[in-house]
Amino acid sequence: MRLILGNVYKAALATRPAAIPRTRAGKGARGAGVRYERQAAKSLPSCLHNPWYHYQDDAGPGFCSPDLVAQQGSWVVVLECKLSNIEEAEIQLEKLYFPVLRVAYGRPTRGIVLVRHLNRQVDRRRITTTLQEALARPPESMPILHWLGKGPL
Secondary structure, X not given: OOXXXXXXXXXXXXXXXXOOOOOOOOOHHHHHHHHHHHHHHHHOOOOEEOOEEEEEEOOEEEEEOOOEEEEEOOEEEEEEEEOOOHHHHHHHHHHHHHHHHHHHHOOOXXXXXXXXXXXXXXXXXXXXXXXXXXXXXXXXXXXXXXXXOOOOO
16 A cells, blocks of 8 residues: 555546456455455445545555545545554545545545454544444544444444
């Protein structure tokens, strides 16, 4: 994953690059993470699941594929699904997806970290249990949506 360290000049929806293989839900933690993401996508059919974006920034051309993207009012909302690594999700959102999607859609972006397992270091004030509750939070707060992978979001 390449992070955006400068300016994004162009960004748009794209098709999956032929050189990038499809993610398979194998065994172990990686497979569990892919299955968790797919469960979230099924629970949120109005979201784009793994859309690809081509962008141009100070470092040159690049591609990225956020987990889930939705348009909510004047905002573009990005949900990053993780089994437990909240810090990695926040970095991906802030340093890659937000800059690219802001340019691609010409609208402000906000993120929600969708996580199955919480650790003790998590700021409990950021935790929500429903998508509506997460969307009601101020955009700059980057809510953590705790979802076990079953039932409605």
